[in-house]
Amino acid sequence: MVEESYVIYAKNIVKRFGNIVALNNVTFKLRKKEIVGVVGDNGAGKSTLMKILFGIHKPDRGELYIKGKLYPELTPKKAYELGIVLIHQERTLCPHHSVWRNIFMARELTGRFGFLKIDEMKKRSEKALQELGLISRIESVDTPANYLSGGYQQGVQISRALVFDADVVILDEPTNALSLKEVQKVLEYVKQLKERGKSGIMISHNIYHVYPVVDRFVILNKGMVVGEFWKKDLNLEDLSHIMLSIAETGKIPPEYSKINLAEKPDSKEVEIK
Numbered sequence: 001m002v003e004e005s006y007v008i009y010a011k012n013i014v015k016r017f018g019n020i021v022a023l024n025n026v027t028f029k030l031r032k033k034e035i036v037g038v039v040g041d042n043g044a045g046k047s048t049l050m051k052i053l054f055g056i057h058k059p060d061r062g063e064l065y066i067k068g069k070l071y072p073e074l075t076p077k078k079a080y081e082l083g084i085v086l087i088h089q090e091r092t093l094c095p096h097h098s099v100w101r102n103i104f105m106a107r108e109l110t111g112r113f114g115f116l117k118i119d120e121m122k123k124r125s126e127k128a129l130q131e132l133g134l135i136s137r138i139e140s141v142d143t144p145a146n147y148l149s150g151g152y153q154q155g156v157q158i159s160r161a162l163v164f165d166a167d168v169v170i171l172d173e174p175t176n177a178l179s180l181k182e183v184q185k186v187l188e189y190v191k192q193l194k195e196r197g198k199s200g201i202m203i204s205h206n207i208y209h210v211y212p213v214v215d216r217f218v219i220l221n222k223g224m225v226v227g228e229f230w231k232k233d234l235n236l237e238d239l240s241h242i243m244l245s246i247a248e249t250g251k252i253p254p255e256y257s258k259i260n261l262a263e264k265p266d267s268k269e270v271e272i273k
């Protein structure tokens with residue numbers, strides 16, 4: 001079955017919020033060792049799709065396969081167990097809790113008698129933060145989250161994925177609040193995922209942040225997949241041209257039809273090396 005060859009296969013997903021159709025028959029696939037960029041204007045449905053893949057929202061219609069198995073009732077807890085981590089657009093740290101508490105939130109390490117392994121969690125938190133290299137000034141992992149800069153807070157979120165060695169890391173607009181240098185660190189992290197045999201989904205409306213790190217693009221517009229391209233088929237200028245055209249006319253220029261996987265259903269199953 002084709003669904004089995006993907007880490008994530010979301011098929012014909014529909015999601016409504018009252019009268020708003022946030023996702024209209026969206027099919028999305030993610031392979032092992034693949035980084036996919038999801039791009040599109042504000043309100044296109046990017047975050048809604050990611051929340052479905054992580055079990056925050058339940059689709060009204062469609063099927064969600066993870067590692068080949070169908071999950072009709074996915075929850076964030078289950079998604080974590082399956083190795084999926086979602087790094088949110090919204091700040092999701094608990095402001096009064098320490099860095100290490102936030103990193104291990106809801107997944108605390110405990111010893112034989114249920115005691116928290118605090119030293120171990122602090123040590124692992126420090127290691128992850130250093131490995132990420134996002135932090136120039138190393139603060140204590142006991143620092144409460146609300147004392148941290150935006151970049152550091154983002155680092156804490158990414159450290160959650162590092163600590164748990166997630167198989168699929170979803171980053172929803174991870175570069176929004178970051179300085180240029182911090183952006184580079186995050187992009188480096190996304191690139192490394194692939195080398196470590198993991199998969200990633202990178203969302204940004206800044207195509208200059210997405211382009212360097214992905215293998216494939218999925219373009220959402222008004223809840224629909226209007227374009228899907230291998231990066232090797234597009235240069236940055238092409239992508240910029242396409243995004244502009246969608247913003248202005250809602251359409252992808254016809255000269256890109258031949259390489260648009262969203263318009264060629266049978267070429268979608270091509271495997272990447």
Ligand SMILES: Nc1ncnc2c1ncn2[C@@H]1O[C@H](COP(=O)(O)OP(=O)(O)O)[C@@H](O)[C@H]1O
Pocket residue numbers: 017020021022040041042043044045046047048049
């Ligand atoms: N929890 C929600 N309740 C109501 N409407 C929502 C909710 N989440 C998203 N939407 C709506 O769904 C559409 C898609 O939103 P979203 O997925 O956040 O887009 P994007 O992340 O691409 O900017 C928008 O019209 C948005 O207003």
Ligand SMILES: [Mg+2]
Pocket residue numbers: 046047048089172
């Ligand atoms: Mg969003």
